[in-house]
Amino acid sequence: MKPKMRMLLSLLLSVWLAYGELLETDQPISVPEDWEYVEQLGPLEEVELTFALKQQNVDRLKDLLELVSDPDSHHYGKYLTLEEVASLVRPSQLTEKVVLTWLQSHGVKNCRNIHTRDFLQCSMTARVAETLLPGTKFYRYNRDGQTVVRSPSQYSVHDDVSQHLDFVGGVLRFPPKGREVSTGWAGPGRFGSNFHLGVTPTTLRTRYNMTAADVGTAANNSQAVAQFLEQFYHPADLAEFMGLFARGFKHHTEVERVVGRQGGGKAGIEASLDVEYIMSTGANISTWVFTNPGRHESQEPFLQWMLLLSNMSTVPWVHTISYGDDEDSLSTAYMNRINVEFMKAGLRGISMLFASGDSGAGCKHLAKENVFRPSFPASSPYVTTVGGTSFKNPFKISYEVTDYISGGGFSNVFAMPDYQVKAVKAYLKNMQALPPKSYFNSSGRAYPDMAALSDNYWIVSNLVPIPWVSGTSASTPVVGGILSLINDQRFLKGLPSLGFLNPRLYKLQGTGLYDVTEGCHLGCLDEKVEGNGFCAAVSWDPVTGWGTPNYPALLTALLQG
Numbered sequence: 001m002k003p004k005m006r007m008l009l010s011l012l013l014s015v016w017l018a019y020g021e022l023l024e025t026d027q028p029i030s031v032p033e034d035w036e037y038v039e040q041l042g043p044l045e046e047v048e049l050t051f052a053l054k055q056q057n058v059d060r061l062k063d064l065l066e067l068v069s070d071p072d073s074h075h076y077g078k079y080l081t082l083e084e085v086a087s088l089v090r091p092s093q094l095t096e097k098v099v100l101t102w103l104q105s106h107g108v109k110n111c112r113n114i115h116t117r118d119f120l121q122c123s124m125t126a127r128v129a130e131t132l133l134p135g136t137k138f139y140r141y142n143r144d145g146q147t148v149v150r151s152p153s154q155y156s157v158h159d160d161v162s163q164h165l166d167f168v169g170g171v172l173r174f175p176p177k178g179r180e181v182s183t184g185w186a187g188p189g190r191f192g193s194n195f196h197l198g199v200t201p202t203t204l205r206t207r208y209n210m211t212a213a214d215v216g217t218a219a220n221n222s223q224a225v226a227q228f229l230e231q232f233y234h235p236a237d238l239a240e241f242m243g244l245f246a247r248g249f250k251h252h253t254e255v256e257r258v259v260g261r262q263g264g265g266k267a268g269i270e271a272s273l274d275v276e277y278i279m280s281t282g283a284n285i286s287t288w289v290f291t292n293p294g295r296h297e298s299q300e301p302f303l304q305w306m307l308l309l310s311n312m313s314t315v316p317w318v319h320t321i322s323y324g325d326d327e328d329s330l331s332t333a334y335m336n337r338i339n340v341e342f343m344k345a346g347l348r349g350i351s352m353l354f355a356s357g358d359s360g361a362g363c364k365h366l367a368k369e370n371v372f373r374p375s376f377p378a379s380s381p382y383v384t385t386v387g388g389t390s391f392k393n394p395f396k397i398s399y400e401v402t403d404y405i406s407g408g409g410f411s412n413v414f415a416m417p418d419y420q421v422k423a424v425k426a427y428l429k430n431m432q433a434l435p436p437k438s439y440f441n442s443s444g445r446a447y448p449d450m451a452a453l454s455d456n457y458w459i460v461s462n463l464v465p466i467p468w469v470s471g472t473s474a475s476t477p478v479v480g481g482i483l484s485l486i487n488d489q490r491f492l493k494g495l496p497s498l499g500f501l502n503p504r505l506y507k508l509q510g511t512g513l514y515d516v517t518e519g520c521h522l523g524c525l526d527e528k529v530e531g532n533g534f535c536a537a538v539s540w541d542p543v544t545g546w547g548t549p550n551y552p553a554l555l556t557a558l559l560q561g
């Protein structure tokens with residue numbers, strides 16, 4: 001095409017767009033049903049937006065992560081400091097200049113940077129935000145007393161800046177619905193009785209072969225839970241829980257550090273669950289709680305937490321998170337960028353564990369045919385995703401089978417990473433009864449990676465012991481605590497942390513894990529799949545991953561190199 005012609009075309013295009021360039025064209029635009037409209041924001045009310053600046057060396061980041069996470073590489077465990085990560089990904093001077101000039105030309109002055117300089121957080125009035133991002137109009141919404149400010153319509157940015165930004169946070173995405181942590185007994189019909197053993201720290205430590213001596217001792221070890229759904233844990237609940245249930249092994253009864261806003265009011269079951277159980281398997285290890293980062297109603301708490309990690313040079317080695325959203329409700333630009341943030345963490349030797357979700361394969365109802373519905377970040381290739389199991393015999397600490405709620409499946413967005421190709425292909429090949437091919441994308445990243453018990457936990461919330469709490473929000477901190485203990489033993493030997501575990505986990509091919517081979521999880525309730533998703537099988541499967549931890553064996557396998 002002749003340059004003149006091209007210019008004319010692009011001129012026409014920009015006139016047609018009128019506004020500039022859209023950054024998140026595939027972001028579904030709608031207000032989720034559970035959010036109720038309150039009012040339009042006054043022109044002088046403040047909004048706080050997060051600008052994701054284009055980073056440098058993203059491809060190198062990916063290669064480096066592969067090297068430091070591959071146990072057969074000479075670079076295994078040679079992690080980077082936050083400064084080193086910053087010097088890799090820091091946006092170019094041009095990018096910073098263009099974005100700042102654009103902001104300043106709109107009178108936006110109040111911006112804060114983070115250490116890696118790849119996010120910029122700016123506050124401005126709604127009027128300024130609406131001219132800065134043509135297409136936006138900010139409204140206030142309410143869900144159960146929590147308010148957020150969002151503009152649920154496509155936004156664009158000036159042509160000149162579009163190539164310097166990945167997305168703008170605080171505009172489109174609403175906080176997802178909290179996963180219903182189930183607190184009901186599945187019903188007498190299921191086991192023919194109203195009684196169940198229940199899972200306590202003792203149950204877990206027995207099943208996973210942990211002795212009283214298996215507690216943390218290294219001085220510099222630490223672990224964290226993060227949660228974003230306006231839930232709080234109460235220190236008094238934790239103390240009572242530990243007193244009641246954590247018998248026979250040394251443990252902490254207090255959280256070392258709370259980062260973020262610990263609101264008042266009633267404790268949340270999910271928040272109590274996370275902290276009580278990471279401190280039961282990861283016993284005697286210093287524990288942090290990241291809670292509802294993001295003070296402003298126009299911020300996205302999950303995104304705020306990611307910023308926080310890149311703005312703190314010392315953070316815990318293991319993070320467990322029971323949070324997720326439907327993959328199809330998020331833009332590719334957003335998810336790709338969150339993946340880069342996970343890579344940045346992995347390069348620093350930090351392990352990120354996400355719950356696989358509580359709806360099995362999930363289901364998206366389409367006009368003609370249904371499809372399974374993966375969840376993100378569970379479907380990210382750069383995190384370790386944890387599914388759920390139950391005891392086959394609920395009265396005996398023994399053999400585990402699939403918990404039918406255990407989230408799992410195949411991403412529709414991210415390609416299958418190399419580390420899992422062999423395992424996943426073997427499953428697809430050997431499995432006799434797979435769901436119809438149209439229900440899932442067999443070339444996508446498959447999850448979960450491993451699992452743990454997720455059924456019938458005891459917790460203490462608002463000073464009351466509560467039985468029958470279930471979900472992968474339970475199994476994830478249990479696995480997190482166990483990885484923290486392995487880190488602890490590694491530190492004592494002078495070895496680096498486990499970091500991004502998956503490349504090493506898949507090389508183990510199940511060593512150190514109890515393989516879960518029975519049961520199927522939920523899928524679509526339609527004639528074709530009749531409520532089923534995938535089924536567990538020998539070796540890796542998209543329901544329980546490689547299986548559940550046998551602590552001493554897993555420790556042995558992960559204590560070299």
Ligand SMILES: *[C@@H]1O[C@H](CO)[C@@H](O)[C@H](O)[C@H]1NC(C)=O
Pocket residue numbers: 112113114115121307311
């Ligand atoms: C990042 O940390 C620095 C120094 O602690 C602080 O001044 C800055 O405001 C932080 N950035 C954000 C976005 O919170």
Ligand SMILES: *[C@@H]1O[C@H](CO)[C@@H](O)[C@H](O)[C@H]1NC(C)=O
Pocket residue numbers: 209550552553
């Ligand atoms: C773990 O526990 C099982 C069952 O109690 C036992 O057979 C096994 O020897 C224990 N140790 C290891 C390393 O598997």
Ligand SMILES: *[C@@H]1O[C@H](CO)[C@@H](O)[C@H](O)[C@H]1NC(C)=O
Pocket residue numbers: 215216217218219250284
């Ligand atoms: C608990 O951890 C501390 C270090 O944080 C260590 O000094 C102590 O020995 C540990 N306790 C036990 C029983 O191992």
Ligand SMILES: *[C@@H]1O[C@H](CO)[C@@H](O)[C@H](O)[C@H]1NC(C)=O
Pocket residue numbers: 411412413414415416441443444445
């Ligand atoms: C399947 O996943 C790949 C990435 O792994 C993607 O490129 C492709 O578009 C997906 N197909 C469908 C139908 O979603």
Ligand SMILES: *[C@@H]1O[C@H](CO)[C@@H](O)[C@H](O)[C@H]1NC(C)=O
Pocket residue numbers: 218219220491492493494495496497
């Ligand atoms: C943790 O401390 C031990 C000594 O207690 C040291 O050998 C090890 O290198 C440290 N590990 C990290 C990751 O800082």
